[in-house]
Amino acid sequence: MTPRCDTKTARARFLPWAPLLTLAIMFGPVLAGVLGTIGPAFGYLPALGGDSVSPTAFAMLFDWPGITRASVLSVTTGIAATTISLLLVALICAAWSGSRAFRVIERMLSPLLSVPHAAAAFGLAFLIAPSGWIARATSPWLTGWDRPPDLLILQDPYGLSLIAGLVVKEVPFLLLMTLAALGQIRTAQARDTALALGYAPVTAWFKTVFPRVYAQIRLPVFAVLAFSMTVVDVSLILGPTTPPTLAVQILRWMNDPDLSQRFLASAAAVWQLALVVFTMLLWRLAEIAVAHLGRRWVASGARGGATRTVRAIALAAAMLSAGSIVFGLFGLAVWSVAGLWSFPDLLPDAFTGRTWMRHAMNLWPIASETLIIAAVSTLVALLLTLACLEAEERHGLKPGSRALWLLYVPLIVPQIAFLTGLQTLAIFTGIDGNRLAVIAVHIIFVLPYVFLSLADPFRAWDARYGHVARALGAGCDGVLWRVRLPMLLRPILTAAAVGFAVSIGQFLPTLLAGAGRVQTLTTEAVALASGGDRRVISVYALAQTALALLPFALALFVPAIVWRNRKGLRHA
Amino acid sequence: MPDPGLTLDHVTIRRNGRTLVDISDHIAPGEVLTVMGPSGSGKSTLLSYIIGTLDSAFEARGRVILNGTDITDLAPEARHVGILFQDELLFPHLSVGQNLAFGLRASVKGRAERTRQIEAALADIGMDGFADRDPDTLSGGQKARVALMRMLLSGPKALLLDEPFSRLDTERRDQIRALVFDQARAKGLPVLLVTHDHADAEAAGGRVHRLE
Numbered sequence A: 001m002t003p004r005c006d007t008k009t010a011r012a013r014f015l016p017w018a019p020l021l022t023l024a025i026m027f028g029p030v031l032a033g034v035l036g037t038i039g040p041a042f043g044y045l046p047a048l049g050g051d052s053v054s055p056t057a058f059a060m061l062f063d064w065p066g067i068t069r070a071s072v073l074s075v076t077t078g079i080a081a082t083t084i085s086l087l088l089v090a091l092i093c094a095a096w097s098g099s100r101a102f103r104v105i106e107r108m109l110s111p112l113l114s115v116p117h118a119a120a121a122f123g124l125a126f127l128i129a130p131s132g133w134i135a136r137a138t139s140p141w142l143t144g145w146d147r148p149p150d151l152l153i154l155q156d157p158y159g160l161s162l163i164a165g166l167v168v169k170e171v172p173f174l175l176l177m178t179l180a181a182l183g184q185i186r187t188a189q190a191r192d193t194a195l196a197l198g199y200a201p202v203t204a205w206f207k208t209v210f211p212r213v214y215a216q217i218r219l220p221v222f223a224v225l226a227f228s229m230t231v232v233d234v235s236l237i238l239g240p241t242t243p244p245t246l247a248v249q250i251l252r253w254m255n256d257p258d259l260s261q262r263f264l265a266s267a268a269a270v271w272q273l274a275l276v277v278f279t280m281l282l283w284r285l286a287e288i289a290v291a292h293l294g295r296r297w298v299a300s301g302a303r304g305g306a307t308r309t310v311r312a313i314a315l316a317a318a319m320l321s322a323g324s325i326v327f328g329l330f331g332l333a334v335w336s337v338a339g340l341w342s343f344p345d346l347l348p349d350a351f352t353g354r355t356w357m358r359h360a361m362n363l364w365p366i367a368s369e370t371l372i373i374a375a376v377s378t379l380v381a382l383l384l385t386l387a388c389l390e391a392e393e394r395h396g397l398k399p400g401s402r403a404l405w406l407l408y409v410p411l412i413v414p415q416i417a418f419l420t421g422l423q424t425l426a427i428f429t430g431i432d433g434n435r436l437a438v439i440a441v442h443i444i445f446v447l448p449y450v451f452l453s454l455a456d457p458f459r460a461w462d463a464r465y466g467h468v469a470r471a472l473g474a475g476c477d478g479v480l481w482r483v484r485l486p487m488l489l490r491p492i493l494t495a496a497a498v499g500f501a502v503s504i505g506q507f508l509p510t511l512l513a514g515a516g517r518v519q520t521l522t523t524e525a526v527a528l529a530s531g532g533d534r535r536v537i538s539v540y541a542l543a544q545t546a547l548a549l550l551p552f553a554l555a556l557f558v559p560a561i562v563w564r565n566r567k568g569l570r571h572a
Numbered sequence B: 001m002p003d004p005g006l007t008l009d010h011v012t013i014r015r016n017g018r019t020l021v022d023i024s025d026h027i028a029p030g031e032v033l034t035v036m037g038p039s040g041s042g043k044s045t046l047l048s049y050i051i052g053t054l055d056s057a058f059e060a061r062g063r064v065i066l067n068g069t070d071i072t073d074l075a076p077e078a079r080h081v082g083i084l085f086q087d088e089l090l091f092p093h094l095s096v097g098q099n100l101a102f103g104l105r106a107s108v109k110g111r112a113e114r115t116r117q118i119e120a121a122l123a124d125i126g127m128d129g130f131a132d133r134d135p136d137t138l139s140g141g142q143k144a145r146v147a148l149m150r151m152l153l154s155g156p157k158a159l160l161l162d163e164p165f166s167r168l169d170t171e172r173r174d175q176i177r178a179l180v181f182d183q184a185r186a187k188g189l190p191v192l193l194v195t196h197d198h199a200d201a202e203a204a205g206g207r208v209h210r211l212e
Helices: A010-041 A056-063 A069-095 A100-114 A116-129 A133-137 A160-184 A188-197 A201-230 A235-239 A246-254 A261-300 A307-336 A352-396 A401-412 A415-431 A435-460 A463-471 A478-488 A489-506 A508-513 A521-528 A533-564 B041-051 B096-103 B110-126 B141-153 B171-185 B198-204
Strands: B006-015 B018-027 B032-036 B059-066 B081-084 B157-160 B191-195 B207-210
Touching: A010 A056, A010 A261, A010 A415, A010 A435, A010 A478, A010 B041, A056 A069, A056 A261, A069 A100, A069 A160, A069 A201, A069 A246, A069 A261, A069 A307, A069 B191, A100 A160, A100 A533, A100 B006, A116 A133, A116 A160, A116 A235, A116 A307, A116 A521, A116 B198, A133 A188, A160 A201, A160 A235, A160 A307, A160 B171, A188 A201, A201 A246, A201 A261, A201 A307, A201 A415, A235 A246, A235 A521, A235 B198, A246 A261, A246 A415, A246 A508, A261 A415, A352 A435, A352 A489, A352 A533, A401 A435, A415 A435, A415 A489, A415 A508, A415 B081, A435 A489, A435 A508, A463 A478, A463 B041, A463 B081, A478 A489, A478 B141, A489 A521, A489 A533, A489 B041, A521 A533, B006 B041, B018 B032, B032 B041, B032 B198, B041 B059, B041 B081, B041 B157, B041 B191, B081 B141, B096 B110, B096 B141, B110 B141, B141 B171, B157 B171, B171 B198, B191 B198
Parallel strands: B032 B191, B032 B207, B081 B157, B157 B191
Antiparallel strands: B006 B018, B006 B059
16 A cells, blocks of 8 residues: 555545446446346336336247247357356366467467457358358368358357357457466466376366366356357357347347337346346356366376377367467458359459458448547546556555456346346437447446456556655655556556457447447448358458457557667566 | 754554564664664564555554654655665666656756756766666666665655665675765765674664664
């Protein structure tokens, strides 16, 4: 805690309120949105003549023929995507942590993370579609196909391609969270002890490290579970269509020109929220069961083996997962400049810049809208985060470990559940459909990521620099602006890049808060999905990816240039 | 005229009910008081209390009086107490010259005059022309000298030393130690040195206070 700061200026007086303001900005809309969903779900929406509480909307919902399928689909995709991602991440860490291969994986994480969900989903779609790259690469010599086979690979009724699309994006996220957790607990010792006792490395990791790591990443795992159950953009691209997933169906009802459908949409959103809570309880029960079995496994003393096989499997899985994104983007790049490209040719007959040129004029205003929204929401999130962290420093307003839950609330409460209500409220108060509304909603999702990525480096800063600076006559503000923030330039820019990428990737918040009138690269790209013009989709998805990756490049190069003559900050 | 020098008036520091430091003493200008004790005995805690950065987990009582002024409740930056740590803690984002400028009092106005004083300070420690260097490229002895100069340029009225010589090799240690004590004596500063090294205490030549 920094002692005795000047509290006379307006800025200094604001600081102790920063955590409260941040919570209000983050939770106000979530809370209002959930209430705005629950009200109409039970028939209460005075503006549309609903002023009595009735279960009619739920009756309509359960009369909808697709309800069982859509609900089951939501639960199965959520559980499958989360289980597979978690298993993959655990396997990669168990088999490779501490090795050189692992450092390569670590370095690929940030760029993979910043690729927007929609772009990754399109990339994957263009790989695995019947006329996609995988089919082309194996035809006709292996498959015998000389035209795209009539297979329902994309948008399959079981949601398998949707699960695949979720896994490739959730693995980097969970891996990053796991790395952060591994940094906090001393894992090498436990593992080395187990190795000395004759355990195979992978078994040693699962028996000694995994239980402690899992306790640390439980919140991110729940966030992945809730996200996978309710995702809309990936589902529109890769998910089943008749019926679609519940979240997609809710969006359709929301967009229905017949406003009375909003009662139905709200009821469905409440039902979706109930499903998520139910699945989380289910997950919790599974945790207990797995922990029980795990304890028996640990007590059995089995040393394990087959290290090489497990390592090979883990590496193959990691490469498949990362490769899907990398080759997917590569595929988008080729499609965006493709001339005539007939099946089963591996590459187009000719390359042309026509698609890019034709869409450049449309692309420009949309790209700048995307940039403005991302820049403003990131800036606000960054300022609030820094104010909270500095308040924690100056006023000892240190959040307990339980407060970490708060950061995850916007990531765990399904977007569809509160954005539905938020839009309903916004329409009748007339504040929807403009850029400010979109920015306000983006901040809700950008803030947790910026905070999570900046908090550790900010707190890890050596406080003695501050003590020296103050003994030299600098005040609290002087320490912050002249010493701490410059020294933390790299983590600050990285946090900003993360926030930027999060904002650019937002689909549902943009669509609902913007009432369809605020267009970003993401909403445009997803809207193009139904048209199926691969060249145009590729142009938009690539532009979206480029915008999300650019800040990461800046976060890498700006400190390298600014501090080119400062060896002490090169690895900070 | 009040007593010049640094007075510790019944300073006690406790943590969880255990008394770490209990000291009452007066250090005259130019005098060195050495506080010795094993690590964990609260030596550094005493210095944090004097410069005003003591963690609130500690319970501290007693007054700190500098040249007749009670500074116990002042903000750290208003106390004019300089400190040197075991690590030099040169700001890694600033050049050597900018580090010195950070220390140099704001009352020295005008870029030309400030630059002149910084150049002169560098010349004083035999480091002419080092103003634009990256502090991380300096040797241990050079860093220690820059840290000392940075502190002296801030015009301190007392000097606290937190084992500042322990990181240096034997040869450099004597040299830097002599430089620090000479400067303090020349400027008439009361010096409080905490160390666990008997050689430091001997070189300081003053009284020794032992913590258990």
